[in-house]
Amino acid sequence: MSNQQSAYALARLPIGFSFLGHGLVRLPKLQAFANGMASSFESTILKYEFVKYFATALPVVELLLGLALLLGVKMKATSTAGIFLICILIFGSSLQENWSAVAIQLFYGLYFAILHLFADYNGYALGLKSIKK
Template sequence: MISKLDNKTLAVHLLRISFGINFLFHGIVRLPNLEGFVTGMQNTFQNTLLPSFLVTPLAYSIPFIELTIGILLLINKYTKHTLIGAFGLMNVLVIGSSFAQKWDLVGLQATYIGFLFLLFYFTEEKTVKTY
C-alpha cells in the first residue's frame, strides 16, 4: 500500500501522523496532573496583564484540545478543520507566551506554526489520498 503512494502524499501522511502523535501526547501527559498543569499556568501568568478569569478556563481546556487535535490527525478525519483548530491553539499559545515574555517558547511555537502551514498547504483540498 505504501509503495503506491507518491513521495508528496506519503510525506503529508507522515507529517500528519507525527503531529497527531505530538498533540495527542501533549494532552495525554497533562491529564493525570490537570490541577498541577492549571496551577503552573496560573503561576506563569500571575504577574502579567492576562487576568486569571481568562487563564484558568483556558488552562483546563488546553489538554483536551490537544488530545482532540491529536486523535483527529491520527485518524485523518476532519483534517482541514483540525489543522485550522491547531493554528488557533498555537496562536493562543503565542499570545500567552508573549504576555509572559517567554520568547524562547514563542520561537518554538512559531516553528510549530510553520510546520502546520506546510501540512495544511500540502494536504489535498478534498481528502488526502490513501489508496
C-alpha cells in the same frame, strides 16, 4: 496510496503524536497543570481564573487535535484549528516574554500551515480511508 499521500500521512505523525502526548500527560494531573499555568501568568494582564479555565481545557483540545492529526480527519479544518491554538499560545508566551517558547510555537504554526497547504494529499490513515475535507 500515492507517494504524496504516504508522505502527507507520514508528515502528520510527528505533530500528531506531539499533541496527543501533550494532552495525555497533562490530563492525569489536570488541576496541578492548570494551577501552575495560571500562576505563571500572574505578572501579565491575564486574570488567574481566565488562564486556569483555558489551561483546564487545553489538554483536552491537544488530545483531540492529536487524534485528528493521526487519523487524518478533516485536515484543512484540523490544521486551521491547530494554527488558531498556536496563535493563542504565542500570545500568552509573548505576554510572559518567553521568547524561546514563542520560537518553538512559531515552528508548530509553520508545520500546521504546511499541512494545510498540502491537505489535498490527505489520503489514508492507519489503513482506514480518512475524511478529506
